[in-house]
Amino acid sequence: MKLMPIIIIALMAGGVVMLISASKDMSTYSTFTHVKNSGESAKVVGMLSKDKPMYYNAEENPNLFTFFMKDQNGEEHQVTLHSAKPQDFELSEQIVATGAFDGDKFVASSILMKCPSKYKNEEVLVRSNM
Template sequence: MKDSRHQRRVWYAVGAVLVVAFLAYGTTSFKSNLTPYVSFAEAANLERKVQVAGGLVENSTEYLDESQELRFTLVEEDGDTMVVHYDGIKPGNFEEAVQIVAVGSYDNGVFHAEQLLVKCPSKYQGVEDEVREYGSET
């Protein structure tokens, strides 16, 4: 009977160690996959993948169809700008974007985006403005 209790305790201990190891691995994997939003200045000082967001600077877009290289400039609310290079197909609604989020890293004065997220104006935006104007007249 002592042997079976001892074996159970060993299996419980092994199971507990495996659970702790799995949780530790999961936590470190989760943290390494987080991609924080940072300012342009912060992105320039970090050597890891981050997200930056800004508006598209007018007439700054250059797209090479053959190589699928997209180059453009983003501007933050405070006026700081950042040149972004993206290798891939240009999103169809790129020029209409009210905000662009670039996921990637900064190197040698350029932000190299691995992914672009394009926020377009809402089709209801004009309706919302009309409702606000109508509501303010009363």
């Protein structure tokens, strides 16, 4: 009995199944409107609206941080992150927020932010979920 070809074929078949299933995990870069209409989670790339207020009051709730963000189409929404306010957040140049809409608020499960050259384009990832 030739077992090796069977094993290889089984592995390849398993691999195809896994890759297909893996690609279902893939998310997309999206806009606020699109995420809102689809009702699903996605990544939104945008910028911090520096003229709108940021809110973090550790005494009230150390795991609630809100801010406004403009996506690439210029649409602005409030974003909620259930975590502490990231260091130097106000300096961020670009934000990638991963999350979904809950009513009118975009609730982010993680935020990746890029800071300007002073900190050498260091990027910071903040996850609210563990």
